[in-house]
Amino acid sequence: MADLGVGAVSSYLSGAGWTRSEQTWNGAAIWTNGAQEVLVPPRDGLGDSAARLKDLLRALEGFESRPADEIARDIAYPLLDTTSYRAPAVSQPDGFVRLESGLEALQGLHDLFRIAAQTVLRSQHFAAGSDALVTELLSGIHLGTTTSQQFSVTLLVPLGDETSAAQPPPGRRVLAELYGAAAAVRRSVARPASPGIDSLPESVSPGFCTALSTLAAPDGSFELGFRWARGLPSPLPDGVMGFPPGSGPALRDLSEELRGDQDEQLPVVAAASRDLAGPVSILGRVEALHDNEIGTDRWRVKVRGALRAENRPLTRRVLWVRLPGQAAYDEALSAHRNHQQVQIDGLWTAEDTHRVRIIADPDGLRILENP
Structure with missing residues (x-):
């Protein structure tokens, strides 16, 4: 078990929600956490300090429901x-x-x-x-x-x-x-x-x-x-x-x-995505939708279709697109259910952490009539 100092023990108890009482018992500091109490030696180097610290660890082991050695390690190594x-x-x-x-x-x-x-x-x-x-x-x-x-x-x-x-x-x-x-x-x-x-x-x-x-x-x-x-x-x-x-x-x-x-998209990424930036447009069908209501990953749709960018040849791609809000997401969901084509205009991005490659313009989604 790691060697523990009184200062480290007090720091741990304070960070864990314990409060030092103004009272003492036989010189030891009393720390409380609701109805629970533990004793901390007044300073390092006393003859019974090691025994008192072992008693304290046994008490914390019961309070925290984890091994005393693990608690001792957290006390000795706060980083x-x-x-x-x-x-x-x-x-x-x-x-x-x-x-x-x-x-x-x-x-x-x-x-x-x-x-x-x-x-x-x-x-x-x-x-x-x-x-x-x-x-x-x-x-x-x-x-x-x-x-x-x-x-x-x-x-x-x-x-x-x-x-x-x-x-x-x-x-x-x-x-x-x-x-x-x-x-x-x-x-x-x-x-x-x-x-x-x-x-x-x-x-x-x-x-x-x-x-x-x-x-x-x-x-x-x-x-x-x-x-x-x-x-x-x-x-x-x-x-x-x-x-x-x-x-x-x-x-x-x-x-x-x-x-x-990755294998499906790798050849196209190498050929068509290098240095791609600025306004783009994709025309195709919505293959999947994702909306994480409790996080920041909102209103994503995966579109398979033709990608058009300025001064670039038309390429077939499967890309995730970030829509501007719930209304556009609902429209894309309807298009997906009805097997309708969509055209989405927006800006190319390589910075999104959720696989998104196009940030749609505020009015960038259009549902097209099926030919």
């Missing part, structure tokens, strides 16, 4: 984000898995972090020397395992000494990217009537889904846990993201669907 992986253990003896399964799961976790790191660190902000930054970040992540009724792995992500919520360090940005991408994939595979790849942000790649699939137990289930460093608050919640039984095959199917979607 470590944590992600964990668990899957049912099916081999004997308890707490062990087959070597091949364990290696495959560890490789999957490594690939998840590598892909998330490449997505974040190859962005414009970190473009210079991004490959070296990816290698450095991966080499700094720590791996721990536990023996229980589950195969469990815990990874610790260092955030550095100087941190800022306005400009989070690379480790936090990478783990947040992993969290967001995994959450989007989980939503896609957990619902029988989910829209599949049409609901995923563009950052989710076939490789990311394949890496997730390697984590699945024989029944296809697994969990990813996230706990954010107390020294750098995060808007994302602590908690466990559960992938239900059957998720393994569903993730592999999703990966193949994404790969097929």
